[in-house]
Amino acid sequence: MKAKIRRYSTYINPFFCLIDLFILNLTTLLFQTNIDQNLLFSFYISVLWIVLSIKNEFYDIKRFSKVIHILSSLIRQFLIFALILYAFIGFFKQPNISRWEMGKYFLTTIYAVTFFKFVFLYLLSKYRIFGGNIRKVVVIGDNKKTSQLIKIFKEKPDFGYKFQKKFCVNKPDFDLETCFNFIIENEIDEVYCSIAELSNNQLRDIVNFTENNLKILKFIPDNKDIFTKKMIFNYYEYIPVLSFREIPLDDYINKFIKRTFDVLLSLFVLVGILSWLTPLIALLIQLESKGPVFFKQRRNGLDYKEFYCYKYRSMKPSNSANQATKGDARVTRIGKFIRRTSIDELPQFLNVLKGEMSVVGPRPHMVKHNEEFARNVDKFMVRHFVKPGITGLAQVSGFRGEIETNKDIVNRVKYDIFYVENWSLLLDIKITFLTAINAIKGEEKAY
Structure with missing residues (x-):
């Protein structure tokens, strides 16, 4: 079993977070906010920004995330951060703080964080086009949806997926062992499976193989009555439970x-x-x-x-x-x-x-x-x-x-x-x- 090759992906989100914290703290020097305890303020906004980011999954941006979802995440983050920012005045009894200057600071951080976020995401997409931060993928299954997915892999190089091979389950010469050997020899990162074409035993073997070899396994839904739903996986103690949908407005x-x-x-x-x-x-x-x-x-x-x-x-x-x-x-x-x-x-x-x-x-x-x-x-x-x-x-x-x-x-x-x-x-x-x-x-x- 080989170790999983992460290609620095684990450092991307912490890097974004550090840039944002740098902006939040540096920007305070640009305004006459009359904060008496600068170190306390810096610690306060830094810690709560991190807590808020974890709660909002602010840095959980996928390589296929749409711009509208990123903008929605930014709006959500800064709406709550505005309340946190002005709560500092009353909580730490800072009557001398200029509300006007604090407002200008808040707007400046919005512009700066948004600007740098999109700049770095743009540079990251270009980096992927030139071969960096790549994920090698194979597809198991041959149908309309697998063909559409392969087309996306090929036409969207900025997503950073490098399609390697498609395995046709319904062909007489299909063999899972051959598929597994190819995945190991070519250091494949992600395996995409068409659920409808695989038997329960085949699915079990693929799951076991990917888990034992540190490969990411993803399923392509085919059953329109069940698998196209936005299913959510949770644990009740040690019992796995699936729910059909998550409603954002329940939050x-x-x-x-x-x-x-x-x-x-x-x-x-x-x-x-x-x-x-x-x-x-x-x-x-x-x-x-x-x-x-x-x-x-x-x-x-x-x-x-x-x-x-x-x-x-x-x-x-x-x-x-x-x-x-x-x-x-x-x-x-x-x-x-x-x-x-x-x-x-x-x-x-x-x-x-x-x-x-x-x-x-x-x-x-x-x-x-x-x-x-x-x-x-x-x-x-x-x-x-x-x-x-x-x-x-x-x-x-x-x-x-x-x-x-x-x-x-x-x-x-x-x-x-x-x-x-x-x-x-x-x-x-x-x-x-x-x-x-x-x-x-x-x-x-x-x-």
């Missing part, structure tokens, strides 16, 4: 970040827009048809609990509780405009402020529709693991408005589940921005 820090975003944006809209828009919309609604300005309807929210969802009334008062369809005679002229521009949804910022909804999340359906979809659409209920939203990933991806075919609701659920499992603040900001753009342009299915 209390993520909840705090999302709720802060919701409250700040809701206050901005309610005070800055609805305070003057509501009287104008109310007048136009009343001029066309008598009745209430606001319309409320029971919807299902977090954990399937019912709440009243608010809207501006866009239809003539009637006893029908059915959703509006294309060419619906109940929709008024002002109703057509506010529905097309999504203005009718703005009162839902009251729901957000009350904590019943979020700015971004799976759109809530009418209670009777929910009951129907829950019976007929697979995994529909997963949407209710998080608060419903005024807008959502499905809506900005072309699946808003009336459910015309079964494909519409299936695709909507697919996007909603992706959002539930992959939430980030940057994703919320992106969806909010796209929603605003779509509202300005007007949407075809908003009727």
Whole structure:
């Protein structure tokens, strides 16, 4: 058995951490913060930065990590670091510290840490292109997914994977012993296996071989019903337990970040827009048809609990509780405009402020529709693991408005589940921005 060749990878994250600590401490010299105990402050921010980084997995950046995930990690890190920074003033009784200078210090560290992080990541990717920090890989299996993975290895040299060989399990001459000899002789670092093509005995042999020879083993999922889920592996004492998904918004820090975003944006809209828009919309609604300005309807929210969802009334008062369809005679002229521009949804910022909804999340359906979809659409209920939203990933991806075919609701659920499992603040900001753009342009299915 040969020792594992790490090629200095273990030093990359500590190096990034040391650079950040150097920036955090050096930057304090640039501002007149009036800190009485500089050594204490340096120790305080250094220790808590490291603790926070471990908690947030701030330096757990993979060679295949996307830019949006890195930016999300930076935002999360600095939002909490801001609280830590200003807590120093009260905790250590430092009344002479300049809050303004501390704010400038905080912004400077954001710019500096972000800049150097991306510079070093860029240089690291170039280093990999020229043959450094390489991982030699083999693939066991021959199907569409293995071919796609091999294509990524070849077309993305900045990932640092060097594809060596593919072993076709279904060929008559396939032999695991030959495969294992090739892996040892060529000092392969990582082994990728297609689960569907291997028997349980073969999988067991591969697992034993890789563990005994210090090789990294990764599986390529094939079974769409189980293995494409975002499975999480945990231990209860010594018993291994698999769970199908991890929900980012179950984390209390993520909840705090999302709720802060919701409250700040809701206050901005309610005070800055609805305070003057509501009287104008109310007048136009009343001029066309008598009745209430606001319309409320029971919807299902977090954990399937019912709440009243608010809207501006866009239809003539009637006893029908059915959703509006294309060419619906109940929709008024002002109703057509506010529905097309999504203005009718703005009162839902009251729901957000009350904590019943979020700015971004799976759109809530009418209670009777929910009951129907829950019976007929697979995994529909997963949407209710998080608060419903005024807008959502499905809506900005072309699946808003009336459910015309079964494909519409299936695709909507697919996007909603992706959002539930992959939430980030940057994703919320992106969806909010796209929603605003779509509202300005007007949407075809908003009727």
